[in-house]
Amino acid sequence: MTSNSGVKPPQLPIDEVPIDPKAEAISIARGQATGQDESNFFAEDAARYKLLHNQQKLGHLGKLWGSSSSAPTNIAGMLLILCIVIVCCSFFPANQTPGLDDLRKWLYGITTTCLGFLFGAKTSSKGE
Incomplete structure (x- = not known):
């Protein structure tokens, strides 16, 4: 290796190389993490692994x-x-037509069935 002037620097043994006083000191800090x-x-x-695994297992639906x-x-x-x-x-x-009234009757029935299922599902899960 040569310096900028093209002159090769002298090769000193490693124990005679001067130490740079501006260099940072090596500090060995202990880790602050606990076992917990x-x-x-x-x-x-x-x-996180379990969540990713479950997401892959679910499929599109x-x-x-x-x-x-x-x-x-x-x-x-x-x-609902x-x-x-x-x-x-x-x-x-x-x-407002009679067909619309019939549609509402069907929707009321489906709505109350859904409500019954949801409230029944909540109470049955508490009992287990």
């Missing part, structure tokens, strides 16, 4: 509805919201 911090780190990583334990409740909730929206929208047309 390490345990929490691994628990969070395990939870599972991503939309949730896992097999929560899918019926999610579907009933979506159906959809029925309520359709019933509310059925009051807007100025021309």
Whole structure:
């Protein structure tokens, strides 16, 4: 290796090389983590792994509805919201027909069935 002037610097043995006084001192700091911090780190990583594994296992419909334990409740909730929206929208047309009244009767039945399922699902899960 040559310097900028093209002159090769002298090769000194390693024990005779001058030490740069402006160089930073090497400080060996002890880690501040505790055993509990390490345990929490691994628990969070395990939870993240389990979540990713479950997401891969669900499939396309599972991503939309949730896992097999929560899918019926999610579907009933979506159906309940959809029925309520359709019933509310059925009051807007100025021309009310008997067919619209029949549609509302069906939607009321579906709505109350969904409500019964949701409340029944909540109370049965408390008993287990």
